[in-house]
Amino acid sequence: MSASHSDIAIIGAGMAGLACATRLKAAGRLVRVFDKGRGPGGRMAARRVELNGETVRFDHGAQYFTARDPAFRDAVAGWEAQGVVARWHAASRAAEDPAFVGAPGMNGPIKAMANAVGGVHWSTRIKDLTRDGDMWRMTTTDSADYTASTVLIAIPAEQASDLLQTVAPEFADIAASVTSEPCWAVMAAFARPLAIEPDTLRDAEAKISWAARNSAKPGRGGPEGWVLHASPRRSRQIIDRAKQDAAEILLADFFDQTGTDRVDPIHLVAHRWLYAQPTSLKGEPARYEPKARIGIAGDYLHSPRVEGAWVSGTALADLVLGGG
Numbered sequence: 587m588s589a590s591h592s593d594i595a596i597i598g599a600g601m602a603g604l605a606c607a608t609r610l611k612a613a614g615r616l617v618r619v620f621d622k623g624r625g626p627g628g629r630m631a632a633r634r635v636e637l638n639g640e641t642v643r644f645d646h647g648a649q650y651f652t653a654r655d656p657a658f659r660d661a662v663a664g665w666e667a668q669g670v671v672a673r674w675h676a677a678s679r680a681a682e683d684p685a686f687v688g689a690p691g692m693n694g695p696i697k698a699m700a701n702a703v704g705g706v707h708w709s710t711r712i713k714d715l716t717r718d719g720d721m722w723r724m725t726t727t728d729s730a731d732y733t734a735s736t737v738l739i740a741i742p743a744e745q746a747s748d749l750l751q752t753v754a755p756e757f758a759d760i761a762a763s764v765t766s767e768p769c770w771a772v773m774a775a776f777a778r779p780l781a782i783e784p785d786t787l788r789d790a791e792a793k794i795s796w797a798a799r800n801s802a803k804p805g806r807g808g809p810e811g812w813v814l815h816a817s818p819r820r821s822r823q824i825i826d827r828a829k830q831d832a833a834e835i836l837l838a839d840f841f842d843q844t845g846t847d848r849v850d851p852i853h854l855v856a857h858r859w860l861y862a863q864p865t866s867l868k869g870e871p872a873r874y875e876p877k878a879r880i881g882i883a884g885d886y887l888h889s890p891r892v893e894g895a896w897v898s899g900t901a902l903a904d905l906v907l908g909g910g
């Protein structure tokens with residue numbers, strides 16, 4: 587076999603893909619993971635910015651996560667012990683249901699898992715998947731092609747549906763039945779603390795459905811930093827606006843909503859998530875076809891959360907180990 591062949595290929599190194607890779611590797615299987623992103627995160631992304639000579643990390647995707655599934659709790663306890671996850675009391679709704687964040691940025695556990703599975707091929711978008719004898723062939727956006735005996739797809743539903751259409755139409759239909767809501771996220775920093783309390787604001791009905799003092803998350807520090815998430819409705823209203831326009835509009839919404847006089851930011855950037863949080867499907871948390879050796883995982887198969895992605899990814903690994 588050539589160096590570009592692997593036993594198992596996983597497309598997508600978000601929480602679902604890496605949870606799957608972690609369990610397969612623990613069972614002694616050889617996996618190779620691909621991700622189109624430049625670095626670890628997926629929807630648990632963290633953006634590094636230099637401000638006033640300090641490195642500041644904004645979590646512009648998932649804000650925190652909870653752990654209710656016993657096996658996921660064990661995984662989170664392991665990350666806590668490693669120092670790549672910390673508790674963020676400001677976000678927990680009840681003492682018995684703690685909120686966790688990645689450390690030093692939200693992508694902390696993603697980075698740790700990527701290292702532990704032996705690395706990920708970053709900046710590698712799989713643009714086409716075809717059958718080649720008894721193997722899967724993955725065509726990338728650069729000149730390299732890869733093959734694998736088993737292929738597992740752990741990418742957002744809308745993108746999975748495109749990739750699977752010709753090779754696994756049943757799985758493509760499952761993914762196509764999912765709709766994800768968009769979310770404009772704003773990262774803003776200020777020279778002085780804003781007179782806004784508490785550190786987290788949520789209001790599903792408002793234009794800004796979530797706002798958090800990012801600089802108050804454990805281990806973050808740096809200048810006063812906020813992350814604002816527009817509600818799905820507000821995001822759709824301004825979905826095609828240029829990034830800087832969207833950032834200004836949503837910052838104005840934020841000050842308006844909190845009854846605060848506008849303060850000029852020292853940093854203001856917006857990021858548009860087209861597929862932020864999916865409607866999730868009822869049924870099995872992962873799907874695997876042992877004859878063709880192809881499977882799917884992702885939050886959309888369980889619940890639109892970090893925990894849902896982990897549960898789905900580990901369930902897919904168990905299916906492979908049981909039937910592959």
Ligand SMILES: Cc1cc2nc3c(=O)[nH]c(=O)nc-3n(C[C@H](O)[C@H](O)[C@H](O)COP(=O)(O)OP(=O)(O)OC[C@H]3O[C@@H](n4cnc5c(N)ncnc54)[C@H](O)[C@@H]3O)c2cc1C
Binds near residue numbers: 646649742893
């Ligand atoms: C704005 C926002 C707020 C959120 N808030 C919360 C929250 O507070 N709490 C919570 O629990 N969850 C939250 N979530 C949801 C949570 O982030 C997701 O449920 C979870 O991270 C999904 O993990 P995943 O592995 O299924 O997908 P992803 O994290 O999207 O990972 C998929 C990976 O696949 C890669 N990929 C896609 N297509 C290809 C391709 N063709 N080739 C190679 N790689 C590809 C992507 O680059 C990505 O890294 C939020 C999400 C967003 C966007």
